Amino acid sequence: MRLTAKSEYGLLAMIDLACREGAGPVSARAISERQAIPAKFLEQLFVALRQAGLVSAVRGARGGFALDRPAETITVLDVVEALEGPLRTTVCDGERAAACGKGKACAAAGVWERATSAVRTVFGATTLAELADTQQEFEVSADVPTEAAGGS
Amino acid sequence: MRLTAKSEYGLLAMIDLACREGAGPVSARAISERQAIPAKFLEQLFVALRQAGLVSAVRGARGGFALDRPAETITVLDVVEALEGPLRTTVCDGERAAACGKGKACAAAGVWERATSAVRTVFGATTLAELADTQQEFEVSADVPTEAAGGS
DNA sequence: CTCAATCCCTACTGATTCAGTATGGTTTCT
């Protein structure tokens, strides 16, 4: 019942991008430093996020990443499934209940399925735009302006 | 985002017990055979389930296990947490949001927390009594009586 | 045109967890 570090880091990175939407590409290195994510590990995450069509990359010097769609249209579910594959709580989950070998109908499978579905609902209902808003409120109220925000 | 085999097997075993509530102790071996669970692995699960106060054991020949409370009062959450420890989706989940090193408030943590909470709700709202009913309906309609049920 | 910055990709590795086995005990019924 645990997501891996990929989701944890990946969502932080995507929120970071959402907070800088429209300001040109953001380098993986900058994100890595701001969010305390190992640089090479983050690179791998971006490969998956790009292949899922969530971010677009600009190569070469002064390159970086940007959201490929408006932050309002990207959900946590998109991010998590891009990084971890299809969501499920147990091996015996999913459409087919009868993976148990005997091919019998299984009451337990229904529970696992409902749990997966509940998580999917939460993730699918949360957009990067909302999270970026929340994050920026946190940063303002905590009196900790980021380098990008606190210019003067 | 996966529960382990402990939950999967453990819930099957508990449903099995719930289906035989009030009929005296059921041996781990019988459950192991009916549910296709490795015998020694199942024994380990029962250690945890007993320590959590969910089943009581009768030792010695003709011994076995029985639910320690009515099946209506035992939820899937009880079973899963007895076997896997406290439920959570990420390491950065739970009451404290700021495990991220920097001690900052984290928008991502709120999502993980809501997901955990959703699963907890599903699991907490499902009792063994319901699942036993469902399971027995399956078995009747599938024309596959178990040894215990189809006597004649 | 060179060079540094950046993205791209694959392979590797140490640590941890998982799933299951092994071994030997203790208790109780027959």
Added chain:
DNA sequence: AGAAACCATACTGAATCAGTAGGGATTGAG
């Protein structure tokens, strides 16, 4: 006494995780 059952701990092979390594390919700047 002996078998049936629960109790407890330790071990192990395989898989997964989290991260590192090492090299490519692309592009802006000087």
